[in-house]
Amino acid sequence: MIKIDKEFENLSAYLDDELSPTEKEIFKERLQSSPALRERLNSYSRIKSQLGGVKSLPEDHFFETRLSEEIAKQTTGMRRYFNPGRPALLFASLTVVLMFVVKVAYDPFMELIDEQQTNIKDFYTANLRPLFNPDQLSNEELFNFAMNRVLPLDESGERVLTLSEGESGGDYFEIRQTSDGRSELNLEEFASKLNLGPGERRQMDSILNSYSDKIAKAVLVNDNNTVAINPMLMHYNMALRADLVKFAHLTAEKSKHITRTVVNNLPVIPDINLSQLASNFDPNQYICLAPDTSFLADIDVDLQNINKNAYAYSSGNKNGAKTAYVGSVPSIKKKYQKVYVDSVKNKKFMIFSDSNFIKIQVPQFDATMMNDFSKQMDSISKEIDKAVSKLKFEFRIDTIKVPNAMSFDFNFNAPNVKIPDLPPLPPTVVIPKFDSAFNFNMKIPSFNVDSLSSFYFNMSDSLLNFGVYGNDTLKLQFNKDFQKEMEALRKDMERFRKDMEKWKDDLRKNNVKPPKKKPVEI
């Protein structure tokens, strides 16, 4: 079969005159002797002749015209070199050109970028002014900043700047809503727990006020919706906390009225050297948060030359111009960005944001000291509460029993005050009765009037503590509910004293010898 095909193949080539002269001669002889080959040759020949006569396509007279147009279209101008069908080539070419320009003209190029950055910074930092008027920062706000690490950012207090510790140990500034449910230590509550006298309270106020200028300079705002925060604010917070706790320790040592147990449970805090901490940050360098960018900028704030009315926020506790503050957190488009402290880029602020909050992670410079201190600070409120709960309660009245003496009932009620368990008292002492709602009831059957001069209360609980000043002046230092009740008690006691005086006069008039003094302990 293969041989037959080879013969027919040569027959086809013979028809096309593609055999060599020798092959052609040999094949002619074969053809002569083979009718089958001759018949196949005729068949191929007929087909070939028909193929040669197949109609051609009609001539296209406009072919050149269309071709010319198409060629012109594809070779005009840049298309000759840059085929629009190859955008990758175009992009690569432009990239190479741009790289060349940057390499050759690096300095002017960087200067141009720097200039643009400076223009943007100038725009966003224009007219930055302190958010707080230092004269109007209330002691309560300063205390909240120190202990609760919260600064209000608007009149309503709904938007706050908080300082917090991240899970990884770093510290954060955060601008957010106030609804995080943290337990906040109140200035009045703190003073009450420490049982501060008027002089001590003034001392504490002066400590708080000494930081008002620094804090006022640390938060700036302007009408371009920019907020500038000085990272030193973190250090001011630590230093103010340390000063307050140190004050509590010192005051406790001097005062007879402050319960030592409260202060003894407070953590011992190392002195904060602000000038040393300042070496971590440039005091004039602010983190600026603008609507579409964040950057570091050197800003010099001179509080002396600032118009009092220029402050964006004024405390509601004091009189002063109330200027509306930027009502919402500036919306930063970038969800996450890094702002570098310096050109070395080894220290950086990390900024996270969404539509509701902005969080700025402060780089750690002295992590060990900061962490230890921060942990101590965070536990201060808990420690105070714990200390209060361990207080002893003592209530003593030295008096004498008088036959047929008048008896008095003292009743007061302080439902919000929890009274700790009483220690065992001598059987001669009248034990006051407290029920769960702190209804106090004490019955004194008889008194020696003269013994009133030695009458005293010494209740070691900071909330219930009050002292006797002079012979008949009772100084009350309680919370309001308790004060009301104790005021009523004082009036009762006053009435009791007057009745006793009257009773003593009556006795003298009647020459009745008073019985021998016999102390009664309650």
Next chain:
Amino acid sequence: MDNEINKDDMNPQAIYNLNDDFSLIRQFNSGNEKAFKELVNRHKEKVRNLIYLTLGNTDAVDDISQEVFISVYKKLKFFRFESQFSTWLYRITVNKCRDHLRKVKLRNLFFPALTPENENHSKTYLRENYDIKEIVRMYVAKLPEKMRVPLVLRDFEGLSYQEIAEALELDLGTVKSRIFRAREGLRKFLEPFQEELL
């Protein structure tokens, strides 16, 4: 390409040069756009018919022939004068046709509804509606492409086996074999039409 070449105004040597494909190519490469038009004029119908017979229909003849000459326009400066211009041109044409057939095959794979139905007409129908030359052309179109193209180049375009081998980049024996097999295929297809072939 905008101005017609007037041969009457040329001297005999110029006409000779113009008629020479190599000379036209050199002129074009020297910047004479008119030489390219002469090349197109000289070869366009052969190219169009080769496309027509290779594809078996007229659908894409104009587009492919344009692509062929645009490709020639771009590549002419790389022509090495080692073969006939026509051989080089046919190679480009056949490659363009193959590209087109590949696309059609792919398209038919995904869009079979667009594929024209096979024309399995009866012998009587073909006799009544077509002459024998058209019937032959139709059956040529039914041949496999690798057999069809050498046959077309040989019997329609008149190329030698050597030129076909160069154009299709095949060896001589393969060309000889494929032309034979194409003829055998046609012979079998056309057996019912022996009378018409006479």
